[in-house]
Amino acid sequence: MRRPLFMANWKMNKTADEAKAFASDFTAPKAADAVVFAPFTALPALKDAFANSDVAIGAQNFYPREAGAFTGEISLNMLSEYHVRYVLVGHSERRQLFAEDDTLVAEKYTYAAGKGFIPVLCLGETREERELGMAQTRCVAQLNAVFENLKAEDLPEEIIVAYEPIWAIGTGLTATSADAEVIAGALRNRLTELYGETIAEQARILYGGSVKSENSAELMKEKNIDGALVGGASLQADSFQALIEKGCGFCD
Numbered sequence: 001m002r003r004p005l006f007m008a009n010w011k012m013n014k015t016a017d018e019a020k021a022f023a024s025d026f027t028a029p030k031a032a033d034a035v036v037f038a039p040f041t042a043l044p045a046l047k048d049a050f051a052n053s054d055v056a057i058g059a060q061n062f063y064p065r066e067a068g069a070f071t072g073e074i075s076l077n078m079l080s081e082y083h084v085r086y087v088l089v090g091h092s093e094r095r096q097l098f099a100e101d102d103t104l105v106a107e108k109y110t111y112a113a114g115k116g117f118i119p120v121l122c123l124g125e126t127r128e129e130r131e132l133g134m135a136q137t138r139c140v141a142q143l144n145a146v147f148e149n150l151k152a153e154d155l156p157e158e159i160i161v162a163y164e165p166i167w168a169i170g171t172g173l174t175a176t177s178a179d180a181e182v183i184a185g186a187l188r189n190r191l192t193e194l195y196g197e198t199i200a201e202q203a204r205i206l207y208g209g210s211v212k213s214e215n216s217a218e219l220m221k222e223k224n225i226d227g228a229l230v231g232g233a234s235l236q237a238d239s240f241q242a243l244i245e246k247g248c249g250f251c252d
């Protein structure tokens with residue numbers, strides 16, 4: 001049985017003080033894992049604030065090199081000083097606003113896995129791709145770009161994939177849970193083809209895109225959806241907590 005997983009993606013929000021306030025208001029869920037992807041400047045505060053908590057810390061970005069002349073970038077080694085274990089890879093905002101393509105996404109995923117981090121692969125279709133009936137093909141292609149050349153022995157300790165339809169991010173629109181399940185199922189089938197059933201069944205597939213306490217339970221009822229990657233509704237401890245609790249009504 002896969003343990004549910006709820007991830008907060010704060011994006012470019014929260015000072016260190018605001019992060020600290022969130023941490024003191026938020027209680028780690030018992031029936032699920034929780035990870036907070038904070039901006040870099042809030043990581044030191046979270047390292048202390050979550051030191052005795054089961055909430056894990058994630059970073060929203062990194063550059064896949066050890067060190068060197070990469071102005072403005074940050075290495076995994078630097079992030080590990082702040083107990084960062086998870087890193088986002090392939091978020092649509094990075095793909096669209098910062099021109100990260102499938103090649104770089106695959107490179108970052110493989111690099112992070114090789115360094116003992118747990119990369120969270122984000123993927124999803126545009127509205128136009130959905131309207132053209134290409135959603136599934138597009139998502140599986142993004143999955144293939146990362147995993148087709150990655151041997152089972154080079155996989156990270158956990159496989160986590162977040163299906164986030166681009167048209168649903170920050171818009172208030174959500175895929176129906178049935179539509180999300182179709183894509184999540186297709187992603188798991190592809191992982192089965194690549195790595196076999198045991199590995200694919202352990203992979204956690206999340207949904208992301210305007211998840212809130214009103215729809216988390218519905219999404220979590222689906223067989224292949226194991227949690228959520230949450231932007232807007234993760235910024236307040238109480239709304240993130242409520243979303244997890246509602247979702248977890250279907251966790252056990």
Ligand code: PGA
Nearest residue numbers: 169170209210230231232
């Ligand atoms: P949202 O963002 O929950 O605000 O739609 C999700 C995400 O971008 O990960």
